[in-house]
Amino acid sequence: MKGALDGLVVLDLTRMLAGPYATMMLADQGARVVKIEPPGGDGTRRNGPHLEGALRMEGGGFGAYFASINRNKESLTLDLKTAAGKAALLKLVAQADVLVENYRAGVMERLGLGYETLREHNPRLVYAALRGFGDPRSGASPYAHWPAYDPVAQAMGGIMGITGPQPGGAPTKIGPGVGDIAPAMFLAYGIAAACWQAQRSGQGQFVDVAMVDAVLAVCERMVFQHSATGEVPGPEGNGHPLLCPFGLFPARDGHVSLGVPNDRFWAPLARLMGQPELATDPRYASSEARLARRAEVDRIVGAWTARHSKAELAALLGGEIPFGPVFGADDIFADPHFRARAMLVETEQPGAARPLTVAGTPVHLHGTPGGVRRRAPLAGEHTQQVLQDFGFAADEIAALQAAAAR
Structure with missing residues (x-):
């Protein structure tokens, strides 16, 4: 059976963790996600660990980091710094439903590919941006030009300030990249909401999520506590400030x-x-x-x-x-719950003799089940097929492939 988002076409210009995680969520539920990579491929392809024998970035391959969050996607290589690459993207945009990017504010505008330009080519387009401190269109943060990664979002969004081994002690970074993943989840939610509106109105819109805002939303308790009491919640140890034990x-x-x-x-x-x-x-x-x-x-x-x-x-x-x-991870791999719930999924790792296990999707739609259907793509693996599907002529495809190979 097809996923609930079957037919939704998403152009994915994201990198690192937050953006790719958001588009992974859409792909897991059946959207066609075309990952648009620069010549040479997304740099996170080189991030390990690597299974023995696995194809490395130099051959278009990828490590476990990339494999986990880019499954179910197709890969198209375009050089957006060239006139031909920009023209190709505009042709893709005209037929897409969603474009997602997580560059710093102003990068797409400098390329001549900002939201206002793209919506002229497709008024239905849902343009989604994920940045450390948001996009100025929604409110100009004084930190809008700061680069941000997971630890920055955890620190400034408040979650570190209420996390620590001892009440009143030093703050602690949370293990998984919640500063990336929580914003990704909010972005996927925002995209779905905007697509529902576009389906009914014929008009797309700009969707903006700031990493620090998303972390603060996860920390909603500290907000109402401070508002109600004037106190500044601090690290809570391994307990709960309002419940015991x-x-x-x-x-x-x-x-x-x-x-x-x-x-x-x-x-x-x-x-x-x-x-x-x-x-x-x-x-x-x-x-x-x-x-x-x-x-x-x-x-x-x-x-x-x-x-x-x-x-x-x-x-x-x-x-x-x-x-x-x-x-621990060994307990999770051994426990029957996670196998029964399809939360440990084996995927092909090109070049390796054994599969790589990645975390499955926790969202189960019984009528249109999502999940991990195929491995992450090799760099540019689907360039020819995607361009054909979007109506590019054979000579255009050859020229774009030659430019991307340089």
Whole structure:
């Protein structure tokens, strides 16, 4: 069955992580995503790790970084610094639904390919931009000219400021690139919304997401906390500022996460810990009382969890209260949940003797299922086919391929 976005044509001028992740989300749901790469290919193709024998960038290949977020896409090589390359892009734009780019503000305008120019060639075009501090069209940030990557977005968007191993301690960067991936998710959402509007009105629009804005949106709790109390939320350790017990606790062979979001779960936890009296003791019986004695409650719960293995705690707590063992990658690969949910998908890695496993899509549409259908493309692998499909003549295709090869 075809994906829900089957028929949607997306021109992908993005690079690094944030932009390609957004277009990957569209491709996973069936959109035709044409990745437009410069001569020589996207530089992130060289990023490792590489499987043994895998084709490297010099041969049009790619490492695991590129493979993970560019699956389900086609690759077209164009030199947008040449008149012929720009003309080719305009011809593609005239037939596309979406164009996505994540250059710094002003780059596309300097190329003569800004939104105002492109919409003259296609009024239905949804033009999506992802930048560190947004596009001036939506509000001119004083940092609009600053380059931004994941750590910058995490720092200025607020998420680092409320993350750290100790309450009141130093801030901590979150492991995965949420400064890239959260903005990518918002961009994909914005594109889908704009496409729905374009389908009904015949008019496209400019979609703008700033990386720091998206991170702040993820940190919505700190905003209302500061507004309501005037306090500045800081690192929260492994707990929760409003709930107790709620967070990370030691196990005999690692750590587990458990949460008591309301009093309903406190009684069964007290019973399973062998201390049922805690459920009625006024010092601990209510959420407010436990929060007032957070350190004491955490010590009681932690002393109990530390006596048990993660497997023992799973047997005791699983299905009774919100609970989960802390998994490493090896645990995830071994756990049946992720295979059953198609979250570990094997893809071909050109040149390698074995496949590369990438994370699948968590969005399951039963009538039009998405997912990983094919590997990431070799650099320029689909140039001829894409140009043919968009109505380019054989001599035009040959000239563009020759220019891209230089």
